[in-house]
Amino acid sequence: MVSKSKFRIPRSIGFGAGLLALVLVVYSVVGAVWGMWRPTLTGREVEDGGYAIENVADVQFSSFIVFAVLVGFLGLCFGLFSYMRGAAFRGVGQLLWCGVACLAGAAAFYVVGGVTAHSAPADPGQVVQFVPKFAPGIAWVVSPFMAMFAYWSAAFVDVPGVD
Template sequence: MTTSTIRMPAVPKKIGNAAGVLAVSLLVFSGVGALWGLLRPAYTGTLGEGGQVTLDQSFNVEFTSYITFVAATGLLSIILALSVYIISPESRGPGMLWWLLFVAGFSALSFYFVGLWATSLVHPIPDPDTLAEGVIVSLVPSFSPGVGLAAAPFMAALTYWCCALVTPEYQDDSALLE
């Protein structure tokens, strides 16, 4: 009796690297997005008659959420591009640059939606019919990231391209040893 083993074809290294970049990026961006959502500032106010809320604060919560979204996704994209460039030299090239553009954009969307979900857990929208007048309520308004979604792919591509620009190319491996 003979036993035969079925060998699955090996995944090409570049495809494996690209899949790993996507998986790690989505996990990291989603995790930081959840943290961002939990820490977003909120408006606090007093519920008045007719469901009207009188706000106690004067600073712009939407802008704070927007700028922290852009800064966090941009910084994560820089770290992503640097990591890919340094850790995976065999995948360097225009293909990885374009892949990083896609991954950073998709990861920024993941950051945003996971952050909104986390915010809704911490600051649920109260039903005005169940609240009495004079109750203090906390509200985190939604915001549209708009052009802020382009910050992450732009920063990833710029970082990766700058790394490629300043990295010297050696014709001979022996030059590395000198």
């Protein structure tokens, strides 16, 4: 009788896949809310055939700051979550994977937020409202940095055997 060994996926890979899935779902949901909440530019039609923008505030800067703060906070939460829930898999690999997952989450946040934001209308009327596009630039690394910083900080201050 020959016994076949069953192929098993290591638990560390399962934990990493679950973390990535959770990160993508949470970042996408928060990104969708962020997209609907972003400030808009408002323009009124002028006699020359163009539109005059009424807003004096820089809505792109506001969007950038809120993007950076939200993905940074989510990265902080997932860094701590990864450290606390993945006690059996702690190490440099998990630290790096947490950063990669949060970078993917920031991309999902940006894409879904862009889909749910108000775009410029195809047939503008007297008044036009739309959300201008912006480039996150350096804010792409806020989420992975905060996740890895939170994970490393938790490892640094954790006292073994004390609950």
